[in-house]
Amino acid sequence: DSGVTQTPKHLITATGQRVTLRCSPRSGDLSVYWYQQSLDQGLQFLIQYYNGEERAKGNILERFSAQQFPDLHSELNLSSLELGDSALYFCASSAHRANTEAFFGQGTRLTVV
Amino acid sequence: GENVEQHPSTLSVQEGDSAVIKCTYSDSASNYFPWYKQELGKRPQLIIDIRSNVGEKKDQRIAVTLNKTAKHFSLHITETQPEDSAVYFCADNSGGGADGLTFGKGTHLIIQP
Numbered sequence: 296d297s298g299v300t301q302t303p304k305h306l307i308t309a310t311g312q313r314v315t316l317r318c319s320p321r322s323g324d325l326s327v328y329w330y331q332q333s334l335d336q337g338l339q340f341l342i343q344y345y346n347g348e349e350r351a352k353g354n355i356l357e358r359f360s361a362q363q364f365p366d367l368h369s370e371l372n373l374s375s376l377e378l379g380d381s382a383l384y385f386c387a388s389s390a391h392r393a394n395t396e397a398f399f400g401q402g403t404r405l406t407v408v
Numbered sequence: 409g410e411n412v413e414q415h416p417s418t419l420s421v422q423e424g425d426s427a428v429i430k431c432t433y434s435d436s437a438s439n440y441f442p443w444y445k446q447e448l449g450k451r452p453q454l455i456i457d458i459r460s461n462v463g464e465k466k467d468q469r470i471a472v473t474l475n476k477t478a479k480h481f482s483l484h485i486t487e488t489q490p491e492d493s494a495v496y497f498c499a500d501n502s503g504g505g506a507d508g509l510t511f512g513k514g515t516h517l518i519i520q521p
Contacts, residue, residue, distance in 0.1 A: 297451065328508055338452070338497060340508035351508050385451065396442070397509065399451040 298322065299400035301386050307406045313374040316403045320367055320388030326350070327369040328389075328397060329361055333382040344369055376407045414498050414512025422520050427488055429515045432480040435502035441474060441481050442509065444497045452497060456483070485517075493519045 298321035308314055320327050329341040331354075340353035344363035355361075358376075363369045373380060383404050387397040413432045421427045433441075442457035458465045458472045458481065465472050469488075474481040485492055495516050499509040 297453075330509075337513045338499075338509075338511040340510060343508050353508050396454050396457065399444075399453070401451050 297398040297400065299386060299388050299398050301384075301400035301403050303403060304401065305404050305406075307408060308376060310376055310378060310407055312376050312407075313372065314376065314405065316371040316373070316384055316386075316405075318369045318371070318386030318388075318400060320369070320386075321398055324388035324390050324398075325367065326389045326391065326397075327363055327367070328387040329355075329369070329371050330385040330387065330399075331382045332385060332402070336382075338385075341371070373405070378407050381405055381407045412498060412500055412502075412510050412512040414515060416515060417513065418516045418518070420518040420520055421488055423488055423490060425488055427483075427485045427492070427517055429483045429496055429498070429517070430480060431482070431498035431512050432478075433500045433502065433510075434479065435500065435510075436479070438500035438502045440501040441472070442499050443472060443483050444499065444511075446495045446497065446514075448494075455496075488517075488519050490519050490521060493517060 300319040302317045325346045328343045331339045341355040342361050343351040347363050358374050361371045383402045385402045387399045389395045389397045439460035444452035445455045446452045456470050456472050458474050469486045471484045495514045497514045498512045502510045
């Protein structure tokens with residue numbers, strides 16, 4: 296157990312819908328990262344928050360957004376869903392902003408039908 | 409954008425033999441290079457990492473080497489065991505402002521009994 300909790304584990308939804316994925320980082324970790332894993336694109340960095348502020352952006356679509364709350368949990372919002380958004384979404388947390396081990400949650404498997 | 413190339417995509421070795429996975433990176437500012445192991449249906453887990461101020465690091469049967477001049481780093485697993493079978497990902501910290509990780513496409517390591 297990494298100490299990073301993601302909910303839900305599985306999510307099935309229709310095209311055009313909006314979903315919210317939730318992540319609770321390890322106790323004491325200030326950084327939260329979101330990654331998308333698909334068969335064709337591999338593991339792709341989406342976005343990072345550090346202590347409530349957006350820190351870095353990767354290949355995140357405009358239809359996707361995230362935030363980190365005062366209690367440090369984070370949510371990833373995916374809207375206007377398309378079939379191609381079906382993937383495994385991982386949250387990871389680390390203690391510092393950079394260059395330290397990132398601990399991954401178990402992931403949320405999103406299926407868009 | 410910045411990328412990490414990983415080879416081979418699949419590697420099959422006899423139990424007890426050594427396995428080597430190689431990665432190259434493009435961002436000269438990268439200074440953190442972790443390796444993650446992902447078993448089927450599970451989260452990525454850090455197995456070893458190296459920072460740019462050292463050239464080699466060992467942890468029991470696992471070692472990583474880094475050549476900053478050539479911009480490549482390698483994972484070496486000796487005396488392979490069946491439980492080493494998994495997908496291995498290399499990464500650097502070139503993702504979105506030097507905090508997010510940019511991952512290679514992964515290597516599926518198969519240990520033949």
